[in-house]
Amino acid sequence: MPHLRAFWRRLPTGFLGLLALLLLLSGCGAEQYPQTTLVPRAEFAARVDELFRITVWLALVVFVVVEGALLYTIFRFKGSPDDPEPEQTHGNVKVELIWTIIPAVVLAMVAVPTIRTIIETAEVPTTSPDGQPPLKVEVIGHQWWWEIRYPELGITTSGDWHVPQGRTVDLRMKSVDVVHSFWVPQFAGKRDVFPNRETRIWFTPEVTGEFPGACAEFCGTQHARMAFYLLVDSPQDFDAWVARRLADSTSVGFAAPDSVTLAAMDPVTRTGEDLFRSKGCVGCHTLAAKGGLVGLTGPNLSGIGTRTRLAGGWLPNTDENLAKWIQDPQQFKHGVTMRPKGNAEPEITDAEAQALVAYLRTKR
Ligand code: CUA
Helix, strand or coil: CHHHHHHHHHHHHHHHHHHHHHHHHHCCCHHHCCCCCCCCCEHHHHHHHHHHHHHHHHHHHHHHHHHHHHHHHHHHCCCCCCCCCCCCCCCCHHHHHHHHHHHHHHHHHHHHHHHHHHHHHHCCCCCCCCCCCCEEEEEEEECCEEEEEECCCCEEEECEEEEECCCCEEEEEEECCCCEEEECCCCCCCEEECCCCCEEEEECECCCEEEEEEECCCCCCCHHHCEEEEEEECHHHHHHHHHHHHHHHHHCCCCCCCHHHHHHCCHHHHHHHHHHHHCCHHHCCCCCCCHHHHCCCCCCCCCHHHCCEECCCCEECCHHHHHHHHHCHHHHCCCCCCCCCCCCCCCCCHHHHHHHHHHHHCCC
């Protein structure tokens, strides 16, 4: 059979190709990709991952059996142009039963764990693995940033937010404008966030670290820049973060700092503090995590001096970026509500931006 000989001659090429592909794939160490869903870091994501793996293995078995049968048939029964017309048959009850029952069984093997996972993850657990009740968090989607409130602690933040390791987080989510979708790939599935109803999701972070999250539903021109960073702290570090948020709430709100605080400031920082009010920053932003529950139009800036990112969780929080963002936010994120720049003269000069940065860096 000449075609079989051709097949065996071509095999080494195919085999080498497969080997090269495997080598290439082995380079995809999931650990170095923080947005991967293949390395679950929380209980919710672990259950979804388990489901994914069951489905992939079943699909692989189906693929190998079907393609194997196909290849076998192709090579085993290959005809040549001068062969007589093969025997024609219509209907075969036995074969039809087999190819109906086997897929039904395979589908049931996928459906049972899927439905079980849906039911298990729909209910927010009533206690955390650490024995405490879940930490309640309110998530509010805005075009294009995330507001995060901790109603039991009475604090608000945006962009970077913290949770303690090992404690279940119970998220209640809404939007103030269009439909967004909340997603921390390593923690849980995506969940849409609507303006007119509350959606919920939960997860239990298993490890400490910094995990990126994003909006996963197109919500306008800057949808791609609607990110956030979830920082999982040890319980002690989380308590320390909360204590800092509560402490800074009392020092700065809308009113000018008291004379003692003012006297302790260096001249540049003091200029920055003055500019923060005179340039109208306070109209949209508060630096107080506590008063932030009142809700302002712009992101809450509590602890902005030490946050990892700016501008909806995507711009690294360096002095240079912060100054540029303050002077010309439209350059980075066209269409955002914040828009200094100015026409002929810049609204905020380089020196003023430096002073504002110096002041904001003191908010830790
Ligand atoms: Cu919000 Cu996309």
